Amino acid sequence: MIGFDIVGFMISWLTLFGIYAILSLTLNLESGTAGITNFGKVVFYGVGAYISATLTTYLVLMLNGVNVGEKPPYSVDGIILLGELGNKNPLLNIGLLVLSLVLAFIIAGVLGYLLTYPILRVGPAFVGFTLLSSGELLRIFLQHYEPVGASKGLMAIPTPFGWVAESRVREAAYLCLVLGLLALTYVVTYKLVNSPLGRTLRALRDDEIAALCLGKHVPRIKATVLFIGSGFAGMAGVLLAYYLTSVNPNMFVPAVTFNVWAMIILGGFGNLKGSLVGAAIVTFVDRALTFITPQLGITVISPDYLRWVIVGLLIVVVLIVNPKGLFPEKPIKTPAIDVVLEELRGGSK
């Protein structure tokens, strides 16, 4: 029996969980709370990943005096040079991380706003289709765009903690970074949901026409939510690129979006804790299969197919038992609840 590396498993599962949970929390804000059918989560995830990959590989080479015209990062020479130069300067690597996160948030966020503002007036189905096809357009574009490596993508991306010699420490440090950003995402989405904005978002979801009649600027509010959600998805993309140290167009297929949808359907529409649990379950299935399959020696069935079967079955079972998911939506918590309680208590005296 081959030994099972439990620590290694936990680190890889939790890192993947952290990245996906950022996507599921923000998708739940957009689709669960605000009712925007975002079938293009992968667009903003991919944009974030490519921003950090491109920025990091090019800047590391350029700042080390390499002529990227002759030896671009996607060429064999470039990849070798990245391996040699990539982890020399810790400050540079961390600086690039911060820069990537900021740029990914802004660019993915603005893209989310611009892609959706014009179509939000037309209706929810169109938003879904437009975002879904935008993802495919982006992927096809990346496949043919030479400066980001076309179909091969970018490899040997220098990572923020690449300069740490001990691999376990490096992985643990990266996990802390991922969980830190996840905590930030949770706090932001939680505060937004439990605020007058969150109440307005639920109102838009329930009845757009009525919200419009109450003076709400429906397209602008929805586009703003997509700015926030897409910005965080961009940051998740940055984390993915550094985690895998490579990006290529085939990582950003529509299935990624639907994987995140599976998480929020499992966990419960409009419930943020549910999104965390959903992300934990789906990524656990994914990691567990990847870890266990080679050890069992099974080669007939690809873990990739089994993953879809298991997640599909889980959704069916959960929805039969509880149609609202594992954790149904909770009432909004604002100080108004306290005012009501004071009033009702005062009245009963």
Added chain:
Amino acid sequence: MSVILEVRDVAKYFGGVKALDGVSLTVPERGLIGLIGPNGSGKTTLFNVITGFYVPDRGSVLFRESNDLVRIDGLNPNEVFKKGIVRTFQIPRLFNSLTVLENLLVTPLGQKGENPVRALFRNSWSKQERELASKAIELLKTFNMLHYVNSKISELSAAHIKMLETIRGLMTPAKLYLLDEPAAGVDYAMARELFTYVRKLRDEHNLTFFIIEHRLEILMEYVDYVYVLHNGKLLSEGKPQEVISDPKVIEAYIGV
């Protein structure tokens, strides 16, 4: 009495159908004005034009802003609401996943906590939120609905749903209320109670009501002036008693 709403020669066509064909009317401030007419006469279309859901093919809609009448046709529904016009629907449109309290709280404009950046800092909006909650509770008390404060909309009766749809406007400084069939689906006693409240609101809050209603026996008792639409045109107007005895109106309603 000064005019709060003026509709000038408004026409709205859907292909060959003339839903509205040159309608002109005025609603005075603090009026309780009825709008009646057989099915398909254009009543709801007129409301849709006034509230910005349709742009009229001809004519204009004017609304009082301080001392002037300004054009509001062509504005979006959310902008019309900001001018101070609240409307209700034939089939009430409330927010079903929100509680009664939340349905009231969602209404006011200019809530600090609706700004995504401010929403993150509870201290910047919690005072306003508490004030709005107190105001909402006062409203629910006034209309004997306090015990429903935390109820979901699905737990309310038809009459209470209509009532809530109307009184949520009171969370804002709106002046003109367009009610589309408030008594439909409500039993006789409750419908009368509803109209009594409407009259009380007009008297105590200086509001103006423009009401579409099919149940004439109730409407005529409360309104002070009535417009009658027929085939997209104004057929008759006047005090309730004059209108109801107008042979043209009787003919349109009995229809031959």
